[in-house]
Amino acid sequence: MPxxxxxxIVNRERVQPTHANNYDSAHGGIVMKWMDEIGAMSAMRAAQQSCVTAQMSRVDFERPIPIGDNALVESYAYATGRTSVRVRIDVSAENPHTGETESTTSAYATFVAVEDGKPTPVPDLEVKGERCKELQEKALAEEPNRE
Structure with missing residues (x-):
């Protein structure tokens, strides 16, 4: 049981001019692409199989990531359903010279495990230790209302 x-998962992308919008910062669509990719990796670890994006909600762009900074993308799974995995994703701008970070973007996403193109069951997600419990509680407390 994962x-x-x-x-x-933690990943870094260096923001290049090809990633930029008209304001010399990372284009929102590029940031969402990075979030989706890293979020899917967390979901696949939880599901222990391939996953596809079902939805992304409450994507909050709080501040830009300038060209030359790193986009530090972090994600983790915090809950599972029968065939789904819910993931919290956070992005920070990271100064490549100092390592200093500032939160820029956050979101929640749901991924569905698939096998042969059809949804397939996922194992329960275990909460081991205080850090896991803190991460899960934070995600659940801030999660957008689920219907």
Whole structure:
């Protein structure tokens, strides 16, 4: 049974001019692409199989990521359903010289495990230790209302 910490993924993308909008910062669509890719990796670790994006909600763009900074993308799975995995995704601007970070973007996403193109069951997600419990509680407390 996978646990929350095993699904935690951190990735960095250097923001290049080809990633930029008219304001010399990362284009929102590019940031969402990075979020979707890293979020899917967390979901696949939780599901222990391939996953596809079902939905992304409450994508909050709080501040830009300038050209030359790194986009630090972090995600982790915090809950599972019968065939789905819910993932929290956070992005920060990281100064490549100092390592200093500032939160820029956050979102929640749901991925569905698939086998032969059809939804397939996922294992329960185990919460091991205090750090896993903190991550899960934070995600559940801030999660958009689920219907």
């Amino acid at each position: 646990h929350v910490a095993e699904t935690h």
